[in-house]
Amino acid sequence: SQKIEQNSEALNIQEGKTATLTCNYTNYSPAYLQWYRQDPGRGPVFLLLIRENEKEKRKERLKVTFDTTLKQSLFHITASQPADSATYLCALDWAGNNRKLIWGLGTSLAVNP
Amino acid sequence: EPEVTQTPSHQVTQMGQEVILRCVPISNHLYFYWYRQILGQKVEFLVSFYNNEISEKSEIFDDQFSVERPDGSNFTLKIRSTKLEDSAMYFCASSELSSGANVLTFGAGSRLTVL
Numbered sequence: 019s020q021k022i023e024q025n026s027e028a029l030n031i032q033e034g035k036t037a038t039l040t041c042n043y044t045n046y047s048p049a050y051l052q053w054y055r056q057d058p059g060r061g062p063v064f065l066l067l068i069r070e071n072e073k074e075k076r077k078e079r080l081k082v083t084f085d086t087t088l089k090q091s092l093f094h095i096t097a098s099q100p101a102d103s104a105t106y107l108c109a110l111d112w113a114g115n116n117r118k119l120i121w122g123l124g125t126s127l128a129v130n131p
Numbered sequence: 132e133p134e135v136t137q138t139p140s141h142q143v144t145q146m147g148q149e150v151i152l153r154c155v156p157i158s159n160h161l162y163f164y165w166y167r168q169i170l171g172q173k174v175e176f177l178v179s180f181y182n183n184e185i186s187e188k189s190e191i192f193d194d195q196f197s198v199e200r201p202d203g204s205n206f207t208l209k210i211r212s213t214k215l216e217d218s219a220m221y222f223c224a225s226s227e228l229s230s231g232a233n234v235l236t237f238g239a240g241s242r243l244t245v246l
Contacts, residue, residue: 049232050231050232050233052232052234056174059220059240059242060239060240061135061222061224061237061238061239061240062174062222062235062237063237064234064235064236067232067234069232107174111232111233113230116179116186116187117162117179117181117186117226117233118176118179118187119176119233119235121173121174121175121176122173123172123173124173124174
């Protein structure tokens with residue numbers, strides 16, 4: 019069956035540390051993997067995407083990796099800050115899916131000062 | 132920065148009443164979506180809309196739901212006869228027509244409470 023899974027437990031880390039969130043999927047072949055941030059009561063906001071032929075992508079303090087063999091993406095926030103506290107969602111994207119993204123449940127991240 | 136706007140931000144209604152949620156997508160975007168998120172649960176796809184017609188809909192999007200683009204700017208979701216289980220946040224999103232990744236821009240959401 020097709021599944022997309024993110025860390026089920028909430029992640030609590032200390033300010034300044036690196037947060038690492040995982041997104042695993044089975045029986046999909048996405049061309050892109052996207053990461054979004056969602057704050058309580060708000061809509062998801064696009065952060066970063068990585069293509070299937072890319073291993074790593076960076077944007078400021080964010081880094082995403084994509085391993086199509088393991089069917090896994092890792093999302094890292096370095097030098098984390100309390101303002102990074104939010105839920106982070108991964109989404110699978112490929113042109114053949116009628117432009118519909120497949121969403122993970124999200125991982126809640128709390129960065130403690 | 133262009134944004135997707137949604138109204139109302141919160142609507143309370145009685146079971147069985149009709150509700151219309153409104154969205155103004157980003158002006159040069161051509162794909163429009165409605166998603167739903169029940170409290171504590173995942174973002175669920177409802178429907179996508181392109182070229183003035185539904186391109187895909189989920190199992191959730193039954194005959195009680197309809198979408199319309201009545202003019203060049205608005206995109207609406209109508210729930211004909213609301214049920215308690217329709218209580219959720221409803222997010223509108225839009226995206227550009229692109230041969231590459233389908234990056235969505237979401238609105239802030241409309242919270243629907245059905246009593």
